[in-house]
Amino acid sequence: MPRSLRLLTIVLLLAAAAILQPPTAPQASANRQFVPDPTAATGQQAATNQQAATDQPAAITQTVLFDKGGAGYGCYRIPAIVRTKAGTLLAFAEARRTWCGDSQEIDLVMRRSTDNGRTWSPQRIVLSGTDTDPNAVATRGNPTPIVDHETGRIVLLTTMDPGTGTDRPRTPYVQFSDDDGLTFSKARSIGGQIDDPAWGWYATGPVHGIQLTRGAHKGRLVAGTNYDVGGRHAGQLVYSDDHGETWHKGATDLRSDGLIPQEISVVERVDGSIYAGARNNGGSAGNNRAFAVSNDGGQTYVAPYARIPELTTPTVQGSLVRLRATDQGAKYNRILFAAPADPERRRYLTIRSTFDEGKTWQTVAQGTRITSDWSGYSDLTVLGTGEIGLLYEGGAVDARDQIRFARFTESEIGHPDGATGPTTPDVSGLGNHSYLRGGTTGVAGKFGQARDLDGIDDAIQLPYAESLALGAGDFTVMSWIRYGASTAPQAIFWGYGMNEFSQFWLRAEPADQRIRGLITTNGSTAAVASTKAYNDNAWHHVALQRKAGTLSLWVDGTQVASTAAPTGSISPARPFRMYVGQRLDGLHHFDGALDEVRVYRRALTAAELTSIRTTNSTAVPNAVLDLPLG
Structure with a gap:
């Protein structure tokens, strides 16, 4: 109990009157x-x-x-x-x-x-x-x-x-x-x-x-x-x-x-x-x-x-x-x-x-x-x-x-990730099953089934999980993409923050003839971009990677861009949000198909990227997210 102030009787009565004053009646x-x-x-x-x-x-x-x-x-x-x-x-x-x-x-x-x-x-x-x-x-x-x-x-x-x-x-x-x-x-x-x-x-x-x-x-x-x-x-x-x-x-x-x-x-x-x-x-x-x-x-x-x-x-x-x-x-x-x-x-x-x-x-x-x-x-x-x-x-x-x-x-x-709705299974072993938002449909994929996103309200929301906090270390994120119906900006991955806040994203920008990736840590930003949009309605494998102070973009097994990456965490805030197929604010919806979405909290080697791209290998260790989208 708090220390009593032992007020005089008149003061006690006045205080009691103030306490007993009823609040505004709540709405039934x-x-x-x-x-x-x-x-x-x-x-x-x-x-x-x-x-x-x-x-x-x-x-x-x-x-x-x-x-x-x-x-x-x-x-x-x-x-x-x-x-x-x-x-x-x-x-x-x-x-x-x-x-x-x-x-x-x-x-x-x-x-x-x-x-x-x-x-x-x-x-x-x-x-x-x-x-x-x-x-x-x-x-x-x-x-x-x-x-x-x-x-x-x-x-x-x-x-x-x-x-x-x-x-x-x-x-x-x-x-x-x-x-x-x-x-x-x-x-x-x-x-x-x-x-x-x-x-x-x-x-x-x-x-x-x-x-x-x-x-x-x-x-x-x-x-x-x-x-x-x-x-x-x-x-x-x-x-x-x-x-x-x-x-x-x-x-x-x-x-x-x-x-x-x-x-x-x-x-x-x-x-x-x-x-x-x-x-x-x-x-x-x-x-x-x-x-x-x-x-x-x-x-x-x-x-x-x-x-x-x-x-x-x-x-x-x-x-x-x-x-x-x-x-x-x-x-x-x-x-x-x-x-x-x-x-x-x-x-x-x-x-x-x-x-x-x-x-x-x-x-x-x-x-x-x-x-x-x-x-x-x-x-x-x-x-x-x-x-x-x-x-x-x-x-x-x-x-x-x-x-x-x-x-x-x-x-x-309230769950921090709004944990309701249909999910697509994560086979990484960490149980990061992800939420299908907007009614995505199943289509034939690069390997097995993929998900088709309509460019309007479809997306895949990743769960809030500490295993998905990529932090200050190396990482690799990847997906197969197939698109070409729209020239609007289309998010492939987006995580943690926006604008000046710590973040990472990978986005198709067909109007500018490129796919671009970006990370921000403590206000410092690095970006990489391809010279093609790859919006030909064919399957392409894209990966964004931070490795030993370098940010790089890979398309179809080839490193197409790299730059010096700032140090520091891209995911310092809690809780955080991550999406595949849209920006955090619900804009830049992907209009096309996605398949085999993966996240690793380390930098994969070129050989490992090749084995995943060519054979859909599941033997590459340390995945924290693996969505076959089947």
């Missing part, structure tokens, strides 16, 4: 629904819940897990969720006794689901009271659950204060479940390990922590914390190398420059580093996200926290989870971020993604809104079904009305 839609949990509310309460969120795509199922006033509690806040090694979902929340304020009697409660969020167990208390009296007044909160996939243990970090309005001392605790969340051990103070008597405010999470799966620190548990000391503010990682028994202070950024890193959510990157995303509690409207990276398992940061301009949010906690990883067999990397998207107020809970491990993020416009209601804190997990689970604060009147569980698929938040 016949294809949208809100699905309440029958175990959470019945009768009139359920009817009220059904109206609480009306801006949901029908495929996004929502369930109310914790409802204000339920079980005798005045308010529920601060959600956290994990999926255990056995596949059980554990949803945690702070159950606040009288109202929604931070400092009062607060219990930590939990619900379990063993069917990927379809049904949930009744709520039960995980932690309450003091060390000696579970019925005493105390603030128990800031849940930070971590699943140890080596042992199956669930490690739960929390923070305690007296709950009397003083906020001090703030002490971290740890407890364990070794039976898949059915029971938890007695909470044990770890203040002597990761706290300091000189520190003032201290908080764990609140959001799930992680276990590292890569590199020298594989098996380590890592979580985010923050503290204040001497007017300065610190974002810190803590870690355990013995399955949560003992904890250590790790990477720390202590600062007084106006950037205040709090409520840190961590995710492991495919290179084994840790990406720490934080609420910037000192930011301006919309400029409230920051990040830092640790390359040594959470012991130190590479650099201080820096702002993330793309992630527009109000001042609020946000959550991260990895959805896809190329080192685990996925075609691309994807990390999700959940938080409200209104720059000033807590509403419009939105999912945004990074496809390049946090270097760049989707904007609000590119993200997927989960609700148009008021919304606040959240946590993310990936279900055993492959669906995404989101536990978040939401309400039609106040973001603190409910804690809801939403589940949805990647299709609901």
